[in-house]
Amino acid sequence: MSGIIAIISQPPAEGLTGGDLEALGGAAALAAQTGEPVLAAVIGHSVSDAVAEAGERGAERVYVADAEHLAAFSGDAVVDAAESAVAASEVSTVVIGRGTNTLEFAPRLGARLGGGCVMGVTEVRPDADGGFAVVASVYGGSARAVYRLAATPRVIGLSPGLAPAPDRDAGRSAEVVAVDAPASAEERVVVDQPAEATGPRLEEANVVVSGGRGLQRGDNFALIRELAANLGGMPGASRAIVDEGWAPSEEQVGLTGKIVSPDLYVAAGISGASQHMMGCSTSRVLVGINTDRDAPIFRYARYGINGDALEVLPELIRLTRERAGG
Amino acid sequence: MHIVICAKQVIDPDGVNSYALWGQLEVDESGRAFSTELPLIINAYDDQAIEAALRLRDDGHDVTITALSAGGEDVNQLLRHCKAMGCDEIVRVDDPDGPPDAFRTARLLAAAIRDLGDVDLVLCGRQSSDYDQGTTPAALAEMLGYAYVTVAFDVRVEGERLRIKRATPLGEEQVLASMPTVVTISNELGIPRYPTGRGMIAARRHPATVKTLEELGVEDGDGAELLELYIHEVAGECEFIEGDDPAAQAAALLGKLEAEGVL
Ligand SMILES: Cc1cc2nc3c(=O)[nH]c(=O)nc-3n(C[C@H](O)[C@H](O)[C@H](O)COP(=O)(O)OP(=O)(O)OC[C@H]3O[C@@H](n4cnc5c(N)ncnc54)[C@H](O)[C@@H]3O)c2cc1C
Numbered sequence: 404m405s406g407i408i409a410i411i412s413q414p415p416a417e418g419l420t421g422g423d424l425e426a427l428g429g430a431a432a433l434a435a436q437t438g439e440p441v442l443a444a445v446i447g448h449s450v451s452d453a454v455a456e457a458g459e460r461g462a463e464r465v466y467v468a469d470a471e472h473l474a475a476f477s478g479d480a481v482v483d484a485a486e487s488a489v490a491a492s493e494v495s496t497v498v499i500g501r502g503t504n505t506l507e508f509a510p511r512l513g514a515r516l517g518g519g520c521v522m523g524v525t526e527v528r529p530d531a532d533g534g535f536a537v538v539a540s541v542y543g544g545s546a547r548a549v550y551r552l553a554a555t556p557r558v559i560g561l562s563p564g565l566a567p568a569p570d571r572d573a574g575r576s577a578e579v580v581a582v583d584a585p586a587s588a589e590e591r592v593v594v595d596q597p598a599e600a601t602g603p604r605l606e607e608a609n610v611v612v613s614g615g616r617g618l619q620r621g622d623n624f625a626l627i628r629e630l631a632a633n634l635g636g637m638p639g640a641s642r643a644i645v646d647e648g649w650a651p652s653e654e655q656v657g658l659t660g661k662i663v664s665p666d667l668y669v670a671a672g673i674s675g676a677s678q679h680m681m682g683c684s685t686s687r688v689l690v691g692i693n694t695d696r697d698a699p700i701f702r703y704a705r706y707g708i709n710g711d712a713l714e715v716l717p718e719l720i721r722l723t724r725e726r727a728g729g
Numbered sequence: 730m731h732i733v734i735c736a737k738q739v740i741d742p743d744g745v746n747s748y749a750l751w752g753q754l755e756v757d758e759s760g761r762a763f764s765t766e767l768p769l770i771i772n773a774y775d776d777q778a779i780e781a782a783l784r785l786r787d788d789g790h791d792v793t794i795t796a797l798s799a800g801g802e803d804v805n806q807l808l809r810h811c812k813a814m815g816c817d818e819i820v821r822v823d824d825p826d827g828p829p830d831a832f833r834t835a836r837l838l839a840a841a842i843r844d845l846g847d848v849d850l851v852l853c854g855r856q857s858s859d860y861d862q863g864t865t866p867a868a869l870a871e872m873l874g875y876a877y878v879t880v881a882f883d884v885r886v887e888g889e890r891l892r893i894k895r896a897t898p899l900g901e902e903q904v905l906a907s908m909p910t911v912v913t914i915s916n917e918l919g920i921p922r923y924p925t926g927r928g929m930i931a932a933r934r935h936p937a938t939v940k941t942l943e944e945l946g947v948e949d950g951d952g953a954e955l956l957e958l959y960i961h962e963v964a965g966e967c968e969f970i971e972g973d974d975p976a977a978q979a980a981a982l983l984g985k986l987e988a989e990g991v992l
Pocket of ligand 1: 543614642658671672674678695710712713
C-alpha cells in the first residue's frame, strides 16, 4: 500500500477553503517525508472544479465520488464513499482537515479501515524506519501526546495550521478516477439544518473580541459585540458563558469550539484556560483584560490590561467609535 | 428500551490546568502518564450522557440504563457514582493496565455491549477531557454497526426512531436516527443532576458486574499507540499597559495596536 490521500468532502462551489486546503497541505507534507505520492478524493455532487483544483494543488491522481446523494453531508454516505476511494487507491494513509463534520466521519473511517485514527494532529515526525509518528494535544493543550498508527490504512485528522496548501499551478493536472458510490439506506437523516452561514466567518475574521465569565452578566456581552463591530471584527465567547447562555455555542472559541487565528484577539474577562487557548493561541497579537494579574491569559497575551473589563471595554468602544464611522 | 452509557474516569481537567500553569505537571518514568497526583473524576461529558438517559426516563419512557466502563478496580468508584445518579446496572470490563488506545477501548466496550444483548441506544460523552480525541464512540458505532450521531444536546424517542438536536459549528441541527444508535452528548445539554441520598445508599450496596476480556472474547486489533507524553510550556512575554484610569489604558492599548499594524 502506498500513497497519502487527502479527503475533500462537499467542497464549496467557490473553490477549496479551510480544512480542504489543509488536507492537501498535510498530505503533501507527509508525502515529502515518506516518499509516497499525493492523491486526493473528492466526494460530493458536481465537483469538477474541486477535482481540477486538487490537481493544480499537487494531487497526482484524484478519486471522485460524484453522486446526487452526496450533495449534502451525511456521515454514512461519506464514510462509504471514502472507503471506496481508499480501496481503489490502495493508499497507506488518509488525511482529513478540520471542518464542520470531521468529527462525524474521520474516526469512523479509521475504525472502518482498520488502521485507526488520531484527531487534532499538530505535527508529523519522521521515525527511523521511514514511517512517522503524529503529535496531538491532550488535556486541552496542557500536554502533547505522540502516537504511532502502525497499521494501514490509517486516518489522520489535522489541526488547522499544520502545513500550508500547495499553491495553485494551472500547469498541473491530475489523472481522474471515478469511484463507485452507491446510495445505501440512511440510518440518520437530517430534518432541520442551520441556515447556511452567509456573512463573514469567525474562523476567517481579522479581529476577534471575546468575552468570558468576567463580564459578570449576560447583557454585558453586548459590549463585546459592540467593540467587535467597531473594529470590523467578530465576537467570540468562552465556553463558560456559552454554558451560562450569554452567547450562542456557534460563537465559542476553543478546543470544542472554533479555532481562530486573527491578527488581533482580545480576551476580556476570560481566564485563559488551556482549552480556550487551543482556539486562539496562534493569533498574531493577543490582548488580555483581566482583574487577576496572575490569570493564565497573561501567559499568552502580548499586551495585558490588569483591570475591570466592564470599565475598559466602554472606553475602547468610545475610542474606536470614530474608526467605525459612527 | 435499553440504554447503555459509557463512562470514563479521568484526571480532573481543572487540576491539570492549574498544575500545568504553575509548572508542576510532570510525566512519570514510563513517559506515558503523569506522575503528579491529581483527583480522578467522571469525564464531565459522560455525566451529561447519564443526564440525557435520565431525561428519557423523566419523559415517561420505560428505560433500563446500564453504565459501562473499562478499567481496574479504581473504576468502581466511578460506577458507584453512575448508580447513585440513577443507572440501574453497572458493568466494569476488567482491564486494569490497558493502554490508552481508543480503538482498543472501543473493542472492549463493543464486546460488552454485544454481551448485554438487546441494546437500543448507547450514549457517550462527545470526547474525554484527557485525550480530547472523540474517537472511541465513533469506533464503537462502526464496530457495532449502529447509526452514529455526534454532539447532541437533546435526545427524544419518536416512535421507532430518535429525534436528536445537535450543536454544530453552524448552529442547531435536527436529525432523525434509526435505532440502535450511538449518540455522543455535548455540554450544551446542560448541567447534570446530583445523585440523591437514596441513590448513594443504593450504590453502596450494589457491586459492579465484572466481565473479563476472556469472557467477552475480546480480540486483538490495531489502533493508535501512545508513545510519549510531554508537557507543553507557554512562554509568556506580556507587556502590561499601565495608566491612571481605564480611559488612559484603553488609549495606550490602541496606540500599541496601531503601531503593531493590527488596527
Ligand atoms: C474537555 C473540555 C473542553 C473545553 N472546551 C472549551 C472551549 O472550547 N472553549 C472554552 O472557552 N473553554 C473550554 N473549556 C472550559 C475551560 O477549561 C474553562 O473552564 C473556560 O474557558 C473558562 O471560561 P472563562 O474564562 O470565561 O471563565 P472563568 O474561568 O470563570 O474565568 C473568568 C475570568 O474573568 C476574570 N474576571 C472576573 N471579573 C472580571 C472583570 N470585571 N473584568 C475582567 N476580568 C474579570 C477572572 O479573574 C477570571 O480570570 C473546556 C473544558 C474541558 C474540560
